[in-house]
Amino acid sequence: MTAISLTVNGRRHAAEVEPRTHLADFLREDLLLTGTHLGCEHGVCGACTLMVDGRPVRSCLTFAATCDGAEVQTVEGFGEDPLMTRLRGAFSRHHALQCGFCTPGMLTTAYDIVCRLPEADEARIREELAGNLCRCTGYAGIVAAIADVLADPTPASLQPRERPALRSKDDGEPSTAPVKAPARTAETSFATSLPIPERIDGGVSLERRLALDIAPDRLWALLQDFESVVGCLPGAALETPSGSPDAPVTGSFTVAIGPMRANFRGRALVAYDDARRSGRVRGAGGDPVSRSQGEGEMRFAVEAGQQQKKSVLVVALVYRLKGPLSQFGRPAIVADVVDRLLARFADNLAALAEGRGLVHAAPMSGFGLLYQTMSKSMRTLLAKLRG
Amino acid sequence: MKPAPFDYSAATSSADARQQLVAGGGAAKILAGGQSLGPMLNLRLARPGQLVDLSRAGDLRSVTDEGDTLLYGAALRHAEFEDGDVADATPGWLPAIARGIAYRAVRNRGTIGGSLAHADPAADWVVTLTALGAEVVIAGPDGAKTLPMTDFIRGPLSTALEPADVLTGIRLRKRLPGARWGYWKFAQKAGEFAKASAAVLIDAERGETRIVVGAIERAPIVLDDPQAALADPETVLPLLKRLTAPNPPATLALHAAAVRRACLAATAPKDEDMPS
Numbered sequence: 036m037t038a039i040s041l042t043v044n045g046r047r048h049a050a051e052v053e054p055r056t057h058l059a060d061f062l063r064e065d066l067l068l069t070g071t072h073l074g075c076e077h078g079v080c081g082a083c084t085l086m087v088d089g090r091p092v093r094s095c096l097t098f099a100a101t102c103d104g105a106e107v108q109t110v111e112g113f114g115e116d117p118l119m120t121r122l123r124g125a126f127s128r129h130h131a132l133q134c135g136f137c138t139p140g141m142l143t144t145a146y147d148i149v150c151r152l153p154e155a156d157e158a159r160i161r162e163e164l165a166g167n168l169c170r171c172t173g174y175a176g177i178v179a180a181i182a183d184v185l186a187d188p189t190p191a192s193l194q195p196r197e198r199p200a201l202r203s204k205d206d207g208e209p210s211t212a213p214v215k216a217p218a219r220t221a222e223t224s225f226a227t228s229l230p231i232p233e234r235i236d237g238g239v240s241l242e243r244r245l246a247l248d249i250a251p252d253r254l255w256a257l258l259q260d261f262e263s264v265v266g267c268l269p270g271a272a273l274e275t276p277s278g279s280p281d282a283p284v285t286g287s288f289t290v291a292i293g294p295m296r297a298n299f300r301g302r303a304l305v306a307y308d309d310a311r312r313s314g315r316v317r318g319a320g321g322d323p324v325s326r327s328q329g330e331g332e333m334r335f336a337v338e339a340g341q342q343q344k345k346s347v348l349v350v351a352l353v354y355r356l357k358g359p360l361s362q363f364g365r366p367a368i369v370a371d372v373v374d375r376l377l378a379r380f381a382d383n384l385a386a387l388a389e390g391r392g393l394v395h396a397a398p399m400s401g402f403g404l405l406y407q408t409m410s411k412s413m414r415t416l417l418a419k420l421r422g
Numbered sequence: 423m424k425p426a427p428f429d430y431s432a433a434t435s436s437a438d439a440r441q442q443l444v445a446g447g448g449a450a451k452i453l454a455g456g457q458s459l460g461p462m463l464n465l466r467l468a469r470p471g472q473l474v475d476l477s478r479a480g481d482l483r484s485v486t487d488e489g490d491t492l493l494y495g496a497a498l499r500h501a502e503f504e505d506g507d508v509a510d511a512t513p514g515w516l517p518a519i520a521r522g523i524a525y526r527a528v529r530n531r532g533t534i535g536g537s538l539a540h541a542d543p544a545a546d547w548v549v550t551l552t553a554l555g556a557e558v559v560i561a562g563p564d565g566a567k568t569l570p571m572t573d574f575i576r577g578p579l580s581t582a583l584e585p586a587d588v589l590t591g592i593r594l595r596k597r598l599p600g601a602r603w604g605y606w607k608f609a610q611k612a613g614e615f616a617k618a619s620a621a622v623l624i625d626a627e628r629g630e631t632r633i634v635v636g637a638i639e640r641a642p643i644v645l646d647d648p649q650a651a652l653a654d655p656e657t658v659l660p661l662l663k664r665l666t667a668p669n670p671p672a673t674l675a676l677h678a679a680a681v682r683r684a685c686l687a688a689t690a691p692k693d694e695d696m697p698s
Contacts, residue, residue, distance in 0.1 A: 078457060095464065371640055
């Protein structure tokens with residue numbers, strides 16, 4: 036727990052908060068100020084917008100622990116504030132709310148627009164409101180209400196203030212010991228039972244051609260050994276190989292993208308077409324911790340390269356992500372992950388063809404680099420221990 | 423929709439933050455403005471064991487005039503650039519860039535250093551600071567080091583930062599009023615992630631011309647021959663086709679349009695408004 040002291044709507048509060056508690060939950064659950072609404076909880080909808088130190092912020096993306104010394108103003112706290120009183124009146128006159136869910140955030144943003152942009156025209160008001168979503172009235176009434184107040188603005192009594200920066204007494208001396216989070220329980224294991232899709236409709240597609248220094252015959256022979264192929268994909272692991280062509284294999288795939296890390300487990304059907312030297316892998320899987328799911332189909336084909344003993348592996352991927360990861364797995368980001376994965380796969384496959392050990396084994400990205408250095412130092416340590 | 427538990431500490435300085443990162447081992451991560459990390463934490467896509475909060479570290483919240491360059495502290499917020507609260511190394515370009523970042527409520531907490539360390543390919547600072555030839559200053563185990571943006575950004579959400587490194591500042595050359603600038607991005611809705619973006623710098627006095635293509639599946643592309651693209655913007659589409667991974671024609675056309683419009687903004691007669 037972290038001890039904080041802050042002012043909410045003019046009243047001082049001292050509290051102990053869990054570091055992971057965001058400001059909106061602290062206000063709603065601990066102070067029972069439920070005027071702050073939570074919509075998406077990841078910074079998109081704007082419903083939770085409120086004032087911290089006189090500036091609008093997303094209270095779902097602001098941890099209460101970071102608000103020590105802050106002055107917070109929620110929709111309940113404006114009371115007789117002259118500008119907010121006028122905005123409320125204008126919202127009412129212009130039918131700028133229906134269900135009212137977005138209204139606390141809308142009023143906060145409206146207050147900021149009037150304070151900060153006295154010259155704003157309709158286009159600018161709309162631009163500034165882009166971060167607050169309303170799902171029932173549309174925006175015409177809201178824009179009209181703000182324009183109405185802007186036509187004859189009332190000075191804002193709430194002004195931005197700067198909380199002083201923290202200064203260390205002796206530079207480099209940590210002033211606060213980190214607050215320990217409660218111990219977490221182990222990740223739950225789950226056996227996936229997601230259906231393997233027949234087709235991926237509306238998925239994102241991606242095609243890559245991988246040039247390899249392996250003769251086409253040899254490459255095709257290597258690809259037949261599905262277990263070795265999976266071994267060449269860093270982060271992938273085969274749990275149960277397939278007993279027959281109709282039975283799916285099960286396995287897992289770990290990927291780290293920036294600070295995100297997902298561990299998918301799932302099933303896939305693998306089919307080879309010897310005559311065409313091509314194949315198809317269809318599968319679906321899920322990451323229980325991030326509650327994300329993915330399904331996809333990969334078609335691959337071996338083509339002869341331009342020179343002898345060289346070949347091209349054509350990989351065509353169609354995939355669809357569902358759940359939280361899809362919020363961040365934009366096509367450009369997934370494409371980069373696939374490219375880096377294929378580059379490592381090509382290295383590993385070449386090593387396999389020459390009978391060498393794998394070049395890349397750790398899951399990808401910054402986290403992967405970390406594991407690589409860790410395993411290197413562990414190897415050194417082991418070597419020392421063995422004398 | 424609640425983050426997994428983590429430890430929290432507020433760093434008083436960049437040195438303090440570094441010590442805490444080292445003490446925390448691989449589990450500790452920097453929290454700057456938290457506007458990109460926050461959603462990942464809330465959705466439990468990121469589950470760091472400890473967060474070291476930089477947002478109030480005194481030495482990261484100021485601008486230093488170094489003569490020919492300005493050094494911006496990494497914890498300066500987008501809104502502070504937008505409002506002109508910090509000195510501008512350019513003839514008025516930084517506030518315009520900052521104003522286009524997400525939404526005001528996000529700009530009030532998001533920081534320039536956090537944006538670079540996160541390295542979203544569509545991020546405004548990632549693209550524009552590359553075009554401006556910025557350098558980043560990193561505090562690491564062997565003291566401070568400086569990297570040009572082109573070496574710092576490795577790819578989407580990937581940078582040269584090591585686990586115990588802290589990005590402390592961004593160094594920008596001062597631009598004279600004669601220098602020209604164009605930045606254009608395509609987003610389906612104001613404040614959303616850009617689907618295509620490009621930035622153009624023409625600084626004749628310093629002999630620097632740079633065209634940067636952003637919001638793609640890799641680190642921003644710095645065109646080798648910016649003069650050729652400026653002379654004939656139609657050459658950009660076939661060029662991008664060669665430089666990027668296989669992309670659908672519509673995506674390529676969008677990237678090429680971003681370059682053309684940024685070029686247009688940088689070369690338009692000065693009294694005209696930049697297309698926005």
